[in-house]
Amino acid sequence: MIVRRGGLRLTRSVRSAVYRGASCHVAYRPRMTTGLNGDLRQSARYNSTRSTVIQLLNNIGSKREVEQYLRYFTSVDSQQFAVIKVGGAIITQNLNELASSLAFLNHVGLFPIVLHGTGPQINEILEAEGVIPDYIDGIRITDSKTMSVVRRCFLEQNLKLVDALEKQGVRARPITGGVFTAEYLDREKYQLVGKITKVDNTPIEASIQAGALPILTSLAETSDGQILNVNADVAAGELARVIQPLKIVYLNEKGGLIHGETGEKISVINLDEEYDGLMKQPWVKYGTKLKIKEIRDLLMHLPRSSSVAIISTGDLQKELFTDSGAGTMIRRGYKLLTRERLDQFESLDAFKMALIEDPFFAGSAHLVDSYVDSLNDATFKVYADEPFEAVAVVKESVGDIPILDKFVVSKDGWQNNVADNVWSAVQSDRKCLQWTVPEDSERASWFFDRADGSFVKNGRILFWYGIESADTITNIIKDFSNSVTQTASSRIQPHQPRLYSTLARPNIGRTLNNQGTCRYYSSSTKSARVALIGARGYTGQNLISLINSHPYLEIAHVSSRELAGKDVEGYTRSAVKYENLLVDDVARLEKEGGVDMWVMALPNGVCKPFVNGIADVGGNGAIVDLSADYRFDDTWTYGLPELNDRSVIANSKTVANPGCYATGSQLAIAPLLPYLSGQPTIFGVSGYSGAGTKPSPKNDVNVLSDNLIPYALTDHIHEAEVATQLGTNVSFIPHVGQWFQGITLTISIPLQKHLSSKDVRSIYEERYDGEPLIQVAQDIPLVKDIAGKHGVVIGGFGVHSSQPRVVVVATIDNLLKGAATQCLQNINLMLGYDELAGIVLN
Incomplete structure (x- = not known):
């Protein structure tokens, strides 16, 4: 399920997993013990936990998936992680495996609420006593004799599971009453069977607060104390309605629902598409029919993105921590649609908005428009769900094998198995298919599972299914090989710097995000000489400090008319004095080849003569300009x-x-450009260092004390800069505050459609995945926390209750990432260094 409530609440026994690089460190708050033996037990628990998590990372899925889901699960209160319904047969047949799986979850700081049944055990006792179990519509008729057996079995099985968990080193608390209040479902028809009227989660919360897994039965009581039997599937559903967990999991011995005619496991049930037809199937009866009905009723009361998984005990970790999941996934979903002409789309914009998530388009609406226009000249078929969370475009090829040209799935689409729904529609419609995927795609394993064969060349993978002819396979491989060879050749440019090296810095590594950009690495270790023109201000001082710690840069010249002749403070690698360099001096130094990189740290409108002087002598020096003079010049980058x-x-x-x-x-x-419906409004407040060193009311601490000064209410140059770069108008209202350094930006962004706060944050997380200087936070970032730090923090993501509008908050240090740090990133890129050389992440 995809339901979030509130922030992370740590109880005294909750542990959190923290991953760094390829290794794993697990930090947790263990139960307090005393003495040497207690310390040893605590250390052993730590090592056991660490080994468990590393084993999960190595065996069940990618590190990305596990990190993603652990962040996801720890974003809510502990009791809202998962409701797990355990079939009675599981306790009999797979008790140790069940206890181990639940212990694993507890070791990584998660507290599932476990509710178990006991049907097979009840039947065994009744049959031994010569009583034939009787059901109506899947519900056990429970007379007084049967109830005595039911109660005894529930208590025995509950204790058995609690004991098994305690042997695994996990505290567990039996909760056999006090949670469910019920009235008679139909006393004449079912006798002692209850219909739940109230769920009290107080015992559950108390158990979790005490650091114990809550283990529930489905027994209920009337208001006057009569015990009533409730079907465990029904009780699990009622519990989930109240708890609204992130995950609802039903464990059964078959590992899912089995099709009564084919004998195969059903992977996905899309209720909007299949429910009516499924309930008419002759094999859907008794407990199976009741289970599907109860799950549907439950999902009708939860967000449409919610789902229920029916899996085996052994697949529990895979279901919770990987995108592929396991067993049978049941969700309301949406009805699937197909389109074979563009004029058949009710909203072509919705189709385009889905396609823009494809890394191939790199977020470019222009490229998407061109692609969609090209479909007018092609024979194609689009498969998608109604909100376009998953879209497949299949084109007919010159040969006999159609091509899956696009398969674009949103983050929620992967997590909610919408991708499987759309894939199933494609597969049922196309007996054979071919497609390609980048070799480093995070979803490559998903495609491998659905292909009959594959072939890898030049960083791309060719997949196919349903092709029986060896000659046909040979031909598609030949065509694929020719196409990727030509593409690779066209990308090779003489002297083109590499985008990464194998000698990446630890804990950062090569990073490719979903927009096709990547951290930049190079193997260059050649030293370079830097000249700063106009370095008297705060930005110049910060840049000098950064260069001082850079492994390859050295300062050759620093120009400041006011400080000429004085030592350059903050630079300790050699003795450098301020100079008063004129345009002719700069041109001469450039001509002599004494400078590799020029940094213009001058006020707006001043640096052009210096730039022209460098250009006129035709030298090899590169230039980074910190002013606004060239931000609107297309000849500059x-x-x-x-x-x-x-x-x-x-x-x-x-x-x-x-x-x-x-x-x-x-x-x-x-990240929200594809979703904009209008003009964003930016309310910005900077510390007074942004007003420079020249005295003015905007940097006078006496004027600013207990004050906030708005200025340049319209037409600020940054307003034009943002609008030009993003290609959309914005409103910008700057202010200066009474702190020295750091900017906070509160931005109201109108959207084309309503997105949840979770949806918006996911968009940002995907967009900036792998960007070490961009942090996406759930909470509102504070300006006091960004001062002196190199990156940007983006968070808040407040969604208006009735309007399609989101408010995003960003904080940035105006002297670092807003100026000096970004300048050094650009210098590193231009000179072929690691992009973050000299920038110590903090």
Whole structure:
């Protein structure tokens, strides 16, 4: 299920898993013990937990999946992680495996609520006593004799599971009453069978607060104390309605629902599509019919994205921690649609908005428009669910094998098995198919599971299914090989710097995000000489400090008319004095080849003569300009690495460093560009260092004390800068506050359709996945926490209750990522260094 409630609440026994690099460190708060033996037990528990998590990372899924789901599960109160319904047969046949799986979850800090049945045990006792179990519509008729057996079996099985968990080192608490209040379902028809009227989760919360897994039976009581039998599937559903957990899991011995005619396990049931037809099937009867009906009734009371998984005990970890899941997934879903012409779409914009998530388009609406227009000249068929969480485009090929041209799935689409629904529709419609996927795709394993064969070349994988002819397979491999060879050749440019090296810095590594951008690495270790023109201000001082700790850069010249002749403070690698360099001096130094990188740290409108002087002598020096003079010049490269093509920056000689407000604003708005319905409004407040060192009311601490000063209420240059780079108008209202350093931006963004806060945050997490200087936070970031740090924090994600509008908050240090840090990123890219060389992450 995909239901979130509140923030992470740590109880005294909750542990959190923290992963760094390829290794795993698990930090947790163990139960307090005393003495040497207690310390040893605590250490052993730590090592056991650590080994368990590493085993999960190595065996059941990718590290990305496990990290993603652990963050996901620990984002809510402990009692809202999962409701797990355990069939009675599981306790008899798979008790140790069940206890081990539940212990595993507890070791990584999770507290599932376990509710078990005891049907097979009851039947065994009744049959031994010569009583034939009797059911109506899947519900056990429970007379007084049967009730005595039911109660005894529930208590025995509950204790058995609790004991098994305690042997695994996990505290567990039996809860055999006090949770469910009921009235008679139909006393004449079913006798002592209850209909739950109230769920009291107080005993459950108390158990979790005490650090114990709650183990429930489905027994209920009337208001006057009469015990009533309730079907465990029904009780699990009622419990889930109240708890609204992230996951609802039914464990059974078959590992899912089995089709009564084919004998095969059903992987997905899309209730909106299949419920009516499924309930008419002759094999859907008794407990199976009741289970499906109860699950449907439950899901009708939960968000549409909710789901129920019916799996085996052995698949519990796979279901919870991987995208592929296991067993049978039941969800309301949406009805699937197919389209064979563009004019058949009710909303072509919705189709385009789904396609823009494809990394191939890199978020470009223009590329998406071109692709959709090209479909007018093609024979194609689109398969999708109604909200376009998963979209497949199949094209007819010149040969006999159709091509899956696009398969685009949102994050929720993967987590909720919408991808499986759409894939099943494609597979039932197409007896054979071919498609390609990047070799480093996070979803490659998913496609491997659905293919009959594959072939890898030049970083791409060719997949196919349903092709029986060896000659046909040979032909598609030949065509694929030719196409990827030509594509690879067309990408090779002479002297093109590499986007990464195998000698990546620890804990960062090569990163490719879903927009096709990546962290930039290079193997260059050649030293380079930097000259700073106009380095008197705060930004210049911060840049000098960064260069001082850079492994390969050295300062050759620092120019400041006011400080000429004084020692450059903050630079300790050699003795450097401030100079008063004129345009002719700069041109001479460039001509002599004494400078590899020029940094213009001058006020707006001042640096052009210096730039022209460098250009006139035809030298090899590169330039980064910190002013706004060239941010609107198409002949210069705009240097915002997280949003612009890093390879373009790397191959540029002249780079315009973005403004501080503009950097934070663009990073905070860019992920939602495909969803915009209007003009974002940016309310920005900067510390007074942003007003520079020249005295003015905006940096006068006496004026600013207990004050907030708005300025440049319209037409601020950063407003034009953001609008130009994002391709959409924005409103920007800047202010200066009474702190020294750091910017906070509160941005109201109108959307084309309503998105949940979770949806919005997921969009940002995907967009900035692998960007070490961008942090996506659930809470509202505070400006006091960003001062002195190199990155940007984006969070809040407040969604309006009735309007399709979200408010996003971003914080950035105006002197670092807003100026000096970003300048050093650009210098590193242009000179072929690791992008973060000299930037110590904090």
